[in-house]
Amino acid sequence: MIKRRNVFLTALISVTLVISLLLASGCGKQPKPEQNEETPSTQAESVQQADADVTAEPSTAEEGKTAETVTDETSTEESSTEETSEAGPQTTQEIVEFFNTAVNKVKPNAKKVVKNYEKRTVNEDKTQIPGALDSFAKETIPKVMGDDTEPTVWTTKEDILANFIVPEQSYSSKLKAEWVTSAVCEDKGDTYEITIKLKDHKNPTAGVGVGAVCDVLETYEVAEKASFVEEFSTQYYNCVVKATIDKATGNVIHANYTTPMMMIMRVNLFGTHSGTMGFTFEKDYTITY
DSSP: OOOOTTHHHHHIIIIIHHHHHHTTOOOOOOOOOOOOOOOHHHHHHHHHTHHHHOOOOSSOOOOOSOOOOOOSSOOOSTTHHHHSOTTOOOSHHHHHHHHHHHHTTHHHHOSEEEEEEEEEEEOGGGOBOOTTHHHHHHHHHHHHHOOBOSOEEEOSHHHHHHHSSSTTSSOSOOOOGGGEEEEEEEEOSSEEEEEEEEOOEESOOTTSGGGGTSOOOOHHHHHHHOTTEEEEEEEEOSOEEEEEEETTTOOEEEEEEEEEEEEEEEEESSSEEEEEEEEEEEEEEEEEO
């Protein structure tokens, strides 16, 4: 089984930051033993507090548009199309439920998943690196990142489980309507085109908020990979999920995930330095059954 859970992001933290901050003059030590990884016993508390972690910064996303509650676990049974009217799901809650049911059929049922591409963009307006490092970082980080322009194909259940959203989880979405700012379903004839915009989320974890439907970098991963990072937090904003759902089968046949995020950190490496790094990740998939 291929394990790629945030491999790129953790490598970016542990390699790019080391290279950049080594030029700043300092020497790192003392990893922060913070563990934000959630266990099943703490998952319920995190779900209850998710809205408290969702913030309106740094974007201007609307808050609180939907306060309806939807089920956390979504069945992968074939009832989705029967529950949907001829016009398709209309309300935010209906669209979220319909999307959850459809996308959660990918891991158990898909014969092939192709990641068509992954784009990685540095958001310079969200990147502030100490002093002399700024110009170096803005020139170096895009070169280190690059894009995945060649398709990646997964054909085994193990590889699809490990790599398709949400990586290494048994589900692809646990999204709730209260974590959404808007949801639109367009009738395209043989398919529905769904666009879901997510509320901004500080420090999301797998299964909660943005982490319920997107691949996110969790703070504990940074503590494990880069001990010189003394303080670290993430801010996801303006995240958008798009899906094409075949009417006849209720299957997701195409999906696109765009996740802008900002990392806020303090590092101890030849002195103490604080800064931010902003990125946008876009992953595009085609699924066949």
